Structures are given as structure tokens and as C-alpha cells.
Amino acid sequence: MPVDASSQSRDEVLKVFRTGEIIDAARRVIMEVGYPDASMDRIAQEAGVAKGTLYLYFKNKDELLARTFAEEHDQMMDRLRKSAQSVSGYTEQLRSLVRETMGHAVDHQAFRQALHGAPDISPFGTSVSSAEIRREVEDYGGFVAEILEKGMEAGEFRKGNAAKFAMYLTQLVAGAVTAQLHRPEDDACLTSAEELTDFFLLGAQAK
Amino acid sequence: MPVDASSQSRDEVLKVFRTGEIIDAARRVIMEVGYPDASMDRIAQEAGVAKGTLYLYFKNKDELLARTFAEEHDQMMDRLRKSAQSVSGYTEQLRSLVRETMGHAVDHQAFRQALHGAPDISPFGTSVSSAEIRREVEDYGGFVAEILEKGMEAGEFRKGNAAKFAMYLTQLVAGAVTAQLHRPEDDACLTSAEELTDFFLLGAQAK
Amino acid sequence: MPVDASSQSRDEVLKVFRTGEIIDAARRVIMEVGYPDASMDRIAQEAGVAKGTLYLYFKNKDELLARTFAEEHDQMMDRLRKSAQSVSGYTEQLRSLVRETMGHAVDHQAFRQALHGAPDISPFGTSVSSAEIRREVEDYGGFVAEILEKGMEAGEFRKGNAAKFAMYLTQLVAGAVTAQLHRPEDDACLTSAEELTDFFLLGAQAK
């Protein structure tokens, strides 16, 4: 049975590995040509496999792309959670959260940037259309709200609607990230994580 | 000659009129079927002209759509400017700005909502890809910054980087609008313009 | 209005003409490569138009092929009806029907033969799957049954279930046509229309 066990897990590992390779290729393609022009053909080429192979690992294009997004989101959330655990005090957790979120965005800059190939939104409306996107928003928002709630109970923040405050912070962070990605030359708009957190805390800790 | 001049301006007028009609049709189509499914065929049909005619007024689809967005943005800016003029005091101007922005978004809800057909962004990144979108962001941000600067000079807000604060407010408003459009059922996330402005002012007016 | 009228009918005529050209091309392709291998690409090529053009005249492949079949069936039915009208006496009408059916089949031999590209049926089962095929069967069967009924009333045939007798004749004719198409070398199986009608009449006129 060691043979069986190892051979099975070897197949499993291989499958996971391949899946990862394809998702990585998809990410690279999106970065290169933008989301709307990321075709299965192009992704297969980038992954170095035949078109048909993609369909062995993903049911269809939608699934492949959704998983590509999910992958990156999950990596970021891991990073956030780890970072939050290493810090005590909710205010500090919030600081770390903002810092790490912005850090992650910088690391994945090109990918995030590529998403915006589709002319789609003015400053007033972040797209939350697909189920995956909605999941990400709720996941992140939930995490922020959790910190805020605990902080409220602990008296670090003033009592209030944690979900709403979480939304505020999320949007502030999103805006900062976007500014960084799209107008890196405009110093006036560059915000450090600290600065942004400070601004938020003025609202959240107002006596 | 008068004849020439008048005939030319008549043509000009006609051209502008037609252009407007097409842009309106494009807006209606986007509202009806969503951005990703807004085809030239459909727009021509809605405008009551032949497909080829669209290309007499717009170089290509991209231009047509960019101008459609621009049109709507300009209408909103008009609204904001008018409203600001009717109010005295920068704090009040800011309140009016937030109120009108959110009001406009509600009035054009279907249009904004339609934009989100394309799966596009996680909470961290508002699309600012195309030149048009960039223009809109700068236009709006500039307007906000102007109010803030004057308010700073007038001592209504604490001194600081007006552009940065403008960005903060812009993002907060964007987030509130998005929440309203996409999760109208989730009361916890619904923010009134007043509430949101209050939160922002805690940061902007902190002594 | 002559201008309008003529121009409109000119478009109509053109549309009908083009439709006919494509249907003809489809028939030729089916003849050449067989039904299962008749692709839209191939048909477009044969018709001398672009792939996309096919979709201006037919909603999709199914419709194009169904109309190709319908066209041929309708031509045959026209032929049968005309021939029947030129003959008096139901027995003679039946003879003419058999004769013309077999004649038509011979004229369209290659087309009929091509249908059988799909290995599909043993001698026991004529495919009547699609709505179009069913329509053809009922159309033809109904025509035969009508002659038989009138002939029964006129005393030319013995009373009985006209529909059932129509089915018998239809199958006999189908068999003769098939034999002719697929085994033209086997004299033993070649049946003249007269011979076949005679055989049927033995059953239909038995006292």
C-alpha cells in the first residue's frame, strides 16, 4: 500500500500542480493583455499546454477565471490573517491590515492593473458582479468588521456599526491602492498605510 | 458668407444632434442589456439608424462608449457644480457634493448597475483604465480638492493635503454608492450621505 | 411608388435568391461529403460567401439544413401533385405517384444517397426524428392516403384502412428507391414503378 498511497497522492499532487500552473498562466495572460482579451487560446499557449487540456482541469472559461481570482484573494487573506495574529491590540491589527493589503496590492500590481482593461467604472461604483467577486468583498469586509467589533468591545474604537465602518475602511484602502497603481507619479495622491489608517482612526476613535 | 456660414452651422448642429441621439441610444442599450452585451448592432437599432451610420459619427466602438460615459459624467458634474454654487460654506458644499453624487448615482442606477456585467474587480481597485475614466476621476477629484483647499484656507478644515483628502472622500462616496447598488438589502451597509459626510469630517476637521 | 415598390421587391427577390443559393450549396455539400460532415464552413465555401453570411439568412445550422430538406421535399410534392392532376382514375393516380416518386429520387439520387453518411439504420427503421422529417412523412403519407380514400369510395380499391395502406405503399416505394440507389448493379432487385404498383394493387384491390 505504500505504493498505492504514494502513487495516488502523486497523481493528486500532479493535478494540483498542473491546476496551479494553469492558474498562473491565466494570471500572466490577464496581466499582459487585460481581462477582456484573455482568451482560452492565449492562456493555453502561455501555460504551454493544448487548448483542450484546460478543459481537463476547469469546466469552462468562467470557472478558470473565477479560480484565478480566488487564488489571489486567498493568498492575500492568508497574508492578512497571519499578520493580524502576530500583532496585539485592535488598533495595531487595523494598521497591519491596511499595511499588508497595500503591500499585497503592490506585489501584485500588474495583475490588479490588468483587471481594468474593460472600460467599466467611474469612481462611483466598484464592480461586484460575479459570485466570486461578491465572495471576496464579503470575505474581506467580514475580516475587517471582526477586528472592529472586537476593538469596539475592547473600547479601542467608539461604538458604532462595525460593518459600515469596515466598508469605509475597505473603500479607503481600495482607493489608495488604485491611486498607487494608476497614478504612481502623482505624489500628492500617494498615501502611506500609516497616513490612511490615521485618517480612518480619527473617525473610528472620535470620542 | 452668411449662406455658407449658416448652412455650415446647420450641418454642425445636425451633427451634434445626431451624435447626442446615438449616445443616448447607447446609454439606453447599456442600461437594458449591460455593458458587455452592448453591441453596435443593438445601439444602431435603438438609435434608429443603420449600423454604418454609427461610424460616421464615431471612429469605432471604443470611442462611442467612451463618449457615452463622458456624457453622463459631465451631466453629473454640472449637477454638482450647480448645487455647490447654491450653498455657502465649504462644509455645506461638501455635504451637498456627497448628497448630489449619491443622488445622481441613484437616478442613474440602472446605468451604473449595467456597467457591472463584466466581472471585474475585487474591493481593491476601482477601474481607472481608459483615458476617459482617468479624466473622470481627475475631474471629480479636482472638484472635491478645490472645495477642500478653499475650506482649509477658510479654516473650516484642518490644513493638509487636499488632493489626498479628496481622494479619501471620493473613495468613501464610491463605496457607499456601490453598496447601495449591489447590496440594497443589506441595511448594515447602507449609508446616508449625511452619515458618510460626518465620518469624513471627523477626519477632515480633527483639531 | 413604382420606385419604392420595385426596390422593395428587388430586395425581397434578392433575399430569396440568396437563400436559394445557399440552400443549393448546402445540397451540393451534403451530396459531396455526406450529411454528418456537412459543416457551415464547407457550405459557405461552396456558396461562395463568408461564414457569417450564412447566419444572415438562417438562424443556425439546424435551420439551414432543415430548410434544405424541406426545399427538396416540397419540389417533389409539387411534382407529384401536378402529375396526379393530369391523370384520371385513382388507380392511375397511384401509378403516377409511384412513377414520379421514383423518378424524383433518381433525379436527386446523389442527394438522397448522401443522407446515409451516418451509419444509422438497419433495414428496420426509417429515421423520422426531426420535426422536418416527420412533416415530410406525414405530408407524403397524407397525399397517398387521400388518393386511396377517394379510390375506396369510388370502388377502385377495396375498403380498408387508407392510412395503413398508404404506409404500405410508402414503404414499398421507399424500398424500391433505396435498392435503386444502393444496389444499382443488382438487377434482381430493380423494380419498375409499374411492377411495384401492380404488386401493391394485388393487396389493395383484392376482392
Add this chain to the structure above:
Amino acid sequence: MPVDASSQSRDEVLKVFRTGEIIDAARRVIMEVGYPDASMDRIAQEAGVAKGTLYLYFKNKDELLARTFAEEHDQMMDRLRKSAQSVSGYTEQLRSLVRETMGHAVDHQAFRQALHGAPDISPFGTSVSSAEIRREVEDYGGFVAEILEKGMEAGEFRKGNAAKFAMYLTQLVAGAVTAQLHRPEDDACLTSAEELTDFFLLGAQAK
């Protein structure tokens, strides 16, 4: 050597067994999803073997399907021959033949029905395209002709072209089976084996 011989025949037996299993699986798949949707993937799954294994026993899909049809035809012919042997008198043999043919068709209804997924034929043309189908037709027709010939010599039927009469009967039976499969609700078209044989005999036994 015995060892060799037995081991070889053991392999032979195994090969035949496997082949049979696959053919059975193919039949089940055709019954379930219809001929046009019977894929190698699906057949392999049904047979409980890997896709590649199919190609160890059959050169390609065409061969596998042809053998599947052949198998079923051979089973029917066995049934017909057995039944004919148990009956004396050629007229009776003919009756039994019609009865058994229709009985077999009913027993394998789903299989036959599944064949008709491919839109294929108008009333004028039973598919006899592939070599396999041709073989089946000749096999069946030969069997019928044999009975007819003997019956003619024995004076039970009038002298004539046995092959031709065999074809007539074959087609009548085919028609009856088809009607039964495709229009089971239309009583007018349902023919019992007896009725059909009676009709045929009017022609075959006419003095």
C-alpha cells in the same frame, strides 16, 4: 504444446469476452444517449475500462459501432432462423419471420429508437450506406428470399422474382416497425404482424 495452446486460447477467450463487454457497453450507451452522442469516453466509462483500452480491441470508433450493430443483427437473425425451423410450411415460416422480426424490434426498441437521433431520412431511403448495413440488408433479404424460393417451388407462392418479393416484404416490415417506434400513438398506422403478412400474401399468392 498444451500449455501454449491453452494459454493462447485462454487469451483468445479473454479477448472475445472483453470485446463482447465493450460492445454491450456501446449498445447501452447508444440506448441511453442516442447514436450521435455516443462518445468513446462514454462507452469506455460504461464498459469500466480506460478510453485507450477501446483501441486495443477496435481499430477506431467506426469499427466499434459497426460491430455493435452487427452483434444485434446477428442476434436477431439467430432468433429468426430458430423460429423458422420450428415451423413447417413456407407460408407459416413467413408469418413467423414477420412476427419475430417485429417482436425483436419491440424488444430492442430503445436501441432502435436511439439510432434516430441523427436527422436523416425522408420516407424515401432507408439508410444502407456503410458496408455493415449493406451486409445486414443482404443477410436478411437473403433469408427471406430463401423461404420465398422454396415456397415457390413448393407451390405455396406464385412464381416470380423471389429477391424482389423479399425486398417488398422487408420494406413492409421495416415500415411497420418504424411506425411502431415513432408513432406509437397513431393507431391507424399500427399494423400487427398478421395483418401485414396477410397483405403481403395477397400479392405473393395471387393466382
Add this chain to the structure above:
DNA sequence: AATGAATGAGGATTCATTCAT
């Protein structure tokens, strides 16, 4: 200027077949 028929590149997806293990 206006038309709209025609174009054809490009997209997603399927599946018979092969071949390294």
C-alpha cells in the same frame, strides 16, 4: 450622407485518437 449586406478574424468548446508510463 446613409445604408445594411457582407465580411472574416476570433472565441469557446468537443472529442477521436495517441503515447508515455
Add this chain to the structure above:
DNA sequence: CATGAATGAATCCTCATTCAT
């Protein structure tokens, strides 16, 4: 022998753009 992951040609269909009228 058996496997099944990988292949890639082939299929149907869409739609932005062009151009003869």
C-alpha cells in the same frame, strides 16, 4: 496489457468594421 492525460483539428457561432450602392 492497460491506462488516461494530453492533444489539436474541427465545429458552431458572434460581432466590429467595411464598402458598394
